Amino acid sequence: MVQQNAAAADTSAPIVEMRGISKYYGGIAALEDVDFSVGAGEVVALLGDNGAGKSTLIKILAGAVIADAGEIRVDGAPVHINSPARSKALGIETVYQDLALCDNIDVAANVFLGRELKKPCLGGLVRIFDRRRMGEETRALLADLKINIPDIEAKVRDFSGGQRQTIAIAKTVYGAAKLIIMDEPTAALGVTQQEQVLRLIENLRERGEAIVLISHNMSDVMRVADRVVILKTGRLVTNRPKAATDRDQLVRMIVSGTEEPLLTDRQSATERAGQ
Ligand SMILES: Nc1ncnc2c1ncn2[C@@H]1O[C@H](COP(=O)(O)OP(=O)(O)O)[C@@H](O)[C@H]1O
Ligand SMILES: [Mg+2]
Numbered sequence: 001m002v003q004q005n006a007a008a009a010d011t012s013a014p015i016v017e018m019r020g021i022s023k024y025y026g027g028i029a030a031l032e033d034v035d036f037s038v039g040a041g042e043v044v045a046l047l048g049d050n051g052a053g054k055s056t057l058i059k060i061l062a063g064a065v066i067a068d069a070g071e072i073r074v075d076g077a078p079v080h081i082n083s084p085a086r087s088k089a090l091g092i093e094t095v096y097q098d099l100a101l102c103d104n105i106d107v108a109a110n111v112f113l114g115r116e117l118k119k120p121c122l123g124g125l126v127r128i129f130d131r132r133r134m135g136e137e138t139r140a141l142l143a144d145l146k147i148n149i150p151d152i153e154a155k156v157r158d159f160s161g162g163q164r165q166t167i168a169i170a171k172t173v174y175g176a177a178k179l180i181i182m183d184e185p186t187a188a189l190g191v192t193q194q195e196q197v198l199r200l201i202e203n204l205r206e207r208g209e210a211i212v213l214i215s216h217n218m219s220d221v222m223r224v225a226d227r228v229v230i231l232k233t234g235r236l237v238t239n240r241p242k243a244a245t246d247r248d249q250l251v252r253m254i255v256s257g258t259e260e261p262l263l264t265d266r267q268s269a270t271e272r273a274g275q
Contacts, residue, residue: 015038015179016036016073019073021033021060021067021069022034023065023067023234031234032235033235034057035239036057038179041205042205042227043213044211044228044229046231047215047228047231047254054231058094058183058214061092062092063092091177093172093177103156105155105156106156107142107156110156110171111138115175116129145200147166162194165189165193165197173204177209182201182211184215187215205226218247221247221250222250225242228240228242237253
């Protein structure tokens, strides 16, 4: 496992660890006493039916919602994530479904949006955008992540959904994220484009990024997740290695909200059903 991002304090601790998280809206428990963690170089699939609490959980990590109870640690140290800025400063980045990209500017301008590189001009009188350097850095970043975007000077609106999704994810990597949260990253994509995004997730894992993947696509989950966490009406149903479950069992647990026994490699769900 590559621990590229494990610079801070306790390198054996998960990148992010949430314990006993609860969040109430009026009488409704959106989350109740939920534990959740992600390690470096680990992809955790966060699963559950509508209303399970997935969005609330990631919004708490993103600083958009504040938990009513519970504790969050980043690299082993207790933190208070009380704003989106604080979340970003801790190295947590979220790629939402409705991609936060600007259509009418090019790839490099999107990657550097809000943190543009500048250079002095007019003998140091003013500082202007350093487009050449931003272009170079963007090319290097995309090459590093094995993302194939031939023309980074093209406007983002000219790219396919899959390319746009990979650009949005690349942007979070440039933002020095150590935890990247992806909400349904392949939902709106065709098969080839889904493949681009899944490969990128695998590359990011190799680089030691911690990844939370929210998905309703069980093929994606079974392919890229290392661990699966299922929520149902705000409560944890299961947290287990992907190897200890299969696609049918995941679907059953998502629907029923009841944990089933771990499956071993030799014992498929079909065999169990035949017993
Ligand atoms: N801002 C809110 N106000 C009131 N209820 C909310 C709010 N956000 C979420 N909820 C409720 O919390 C529960 C969990 O929602 P959510 O986290 O969006 O689930 P999921 O993303 O898994 O579909 C649902 O019952 C939802 O109606
Ligand atoms: Mg949701």
